[in-house]
Amino acid sequence: MFSQTTEYAMRAVVALAAGDGRPMTTKRIAEMMRVPPSYLAKVLQALVRGGLVNSTRGLRGGFVLAKAPSEIKLLAIMDVVSPIKRIEHCPMDHDGHSSVLCPLHRRLDHAMSLVEEAFGSTTLQEVISEENPCPTLQGELQQLRDLPS
Amino acid sequence: MFSQTTEYAMRAVVALAAGDGRPMTTKRIAEMMRVPPSYLAKVLQALVRGGLVNSTRGLRGGFVLAKAPSEIKLLAIMDVVSPIKRIEHCPMDHDGHSSVLCPLHRRLDHAMSLVEEAFGSTTLQEVISEENPCPTLQGELQQLRDLPS
DNA sequence: GGATAATCGGATTCTTATATCCTAATTATC
DNA sequence: GATAATTAGGATATAAGAATCCGATTATCC
Numbered sequence: 182m183f184s185q186t187t188e189y190a191m192r193a194v195v196a197l198a199a200g201d202g203r204p205m206t207t208k209r210i211a212e213m214m215r216v217p218p219s220y221l222a223k224v225l226q227a228l229v230r231g232g233l234v235n236s237t238r239g240l241r242g243g244f245v246l247a248k249a250p251s252e253i254k255l256l257a258i259m260d261v262v263s264p265i266k267r268i269e270h271c272p273m274d275h276d277g278h279s280s281v282l283c284p285l286h287r288r289l290d291h292a293m294s295l296v297e298e299a300f301g302s303t304t305l306q307e308v309i310s311e312e313n314p315c316p317t318l319q320g321e322l323q324q325l326r327d328l329p330s
Numbered sequence: 331m332f333s334q335t336t337e338y339a340m341r342a343v344v345a346l347a348a349g350d351g352r353p354m355t356t357k358r359i360a361e362m363m364r365v366p367p368s369y370l371a372k373v374l375q376a377l378v379r380g381g382l383v384n385s386t387r388g389l390r391g392g393f394v395l396a397k398a399p400s401e402i403k404l405l406a407i408m409d410v411v412s413p414i415k416r417i418e419h420c421p422m423d424h425d426g427h428s429s430v431l432c433p434l435h436r437r438l439d440h441a442m443s444l445v446e447e448a449f450g451s452t453t454l455q456e457v458i459s460e461e462n463p464c465p466t467l468q469g470e471l472q473q474l475r476d477l478p479s
Numbered sequence: 480g481g482a483t484a485a486t487c488g489g490a491t492t493c494t495t496a497t498a499t500c501c502t503a504a505t506t507a508t509c
Numbered sequence: 510g511a512t513a514a515t516t517a518g519g520a521t522a523t524a525a526g527a528a529t530c531c532g533a534t535t536a537t538c539c
Contacts, residue, residue: 334526389536
């Protein structure tokens, strides 16, 4: 239901949030989060343009979060790569003279509002501080911590 | 956020539910609900295959609901054309040895569950019996009622 | 039984999303 | 200043979704 790009964007931002604050390269994020590296590069560019992530080029460069994880909502990530388009007026009403939605589109829009609400009330901090039973990611993070600086 | 095909499928089924029970042709539904007729034909075929709609060929043929509107949930329509794929296990965990989701995918899956719940608890009957302020559809339905049998 | 109205199904096109690759620009280090 | 590491951006390929078209099939009516 969510686009592949949204998936990758969320994974990337989670990776950065779970890291130690030093810049992470595309390659490392890609390996860590199992994302196609060349596509991830594009997604990261979009996140930079969207103001969620900062990049530094050159040796020892990479990507870091632009704000603290507690300041980043999941919704903001989605908004960058494929924003939820709420239904403003009934798409069957070509003249747009009705500001009230028809029952069908009221339901559709309501469903979207639930998602918006869910992602709008969750911060990255919550996601990374929650107990993490995913063994794959756990292992990767452990390797990261074991790295020499 | 929902596919165009889902939109069209829901519109078509609402049209049938709001009708008088006589078969409606693709053309009429298309005009009524502002859907590309040739594509609607495909969507209707899918709905027939999914068991939500019955079709009769030939003169005076067309499409009718397979069940009463009170027996059809919005979720069933979505399931036919683009079913919600709940996240069973973390897609970053290639071995699939963890049945518990990681925090990120727990959130993503939860958002989907909200949509599933919303559409799973709404019947077509509720949608069509709700007061309908969409002037476009109102007009079309009025025309339909004024038709000679 | 023939003419007509309608769905059905396949083939095709168009558009968008996903993914890859290569070159240019940038920066730390030696 | 040269070198290696890294992002940025453009061009391109591949896949999937959306939409169209047309001939075949089916059913009704006269």
